[in-house]
Amino acid sequence: MGEIVLLEKRIKTYREFHVKTATIQARKMAETAGFNQTMQYQIATVASELATNICRYSKEGCIIIKIIEKGEKKGMEIIAEDIGPGIEDIEKAIQDGFSTGKSLGIGLPAVKRLMDEFHIETKIGKGTKITVRKWL
DSSP states (O other): OOOEEEEEEEEEESSHHHHHHHHHHHHHHHHHHTOOHHHHHHHHHHHHHHHHHHHHHSSOEEEEEEEEEETTEEEEEEEEEEOSOOOSOHHHHTSTTOOSSSSOSOHHHHHHHHSSEEEEEEETTTEEEEEEEEEO
């Protein structure tokens, strides 16, 4: 991919407390990377949503938050990996209003809108990996 990782934090995620930790860490790292306050909170919201999904739909997982550089660009990357049931229909999962749980179904679509890059890999019965990036 050609990115250089300038800073990386990993947060094991399986309890509500870990969602808060991921949210706070993402905001602090976004500030360190040079994002303005609005973008810091958007990035923190993304980390919160991804961590919440791990807690809600999987037994455990990990949030990896990175400050990255690619050529002249600097940004943030957040990876959410879990060992959950997987996502049966990715296209539906990223549509507003779709939920397999008891939620409003706005989380993943919002994550996709807030970030510059969005990628999902999933295997039924094995888990899901979501990678998102935001560039300065």
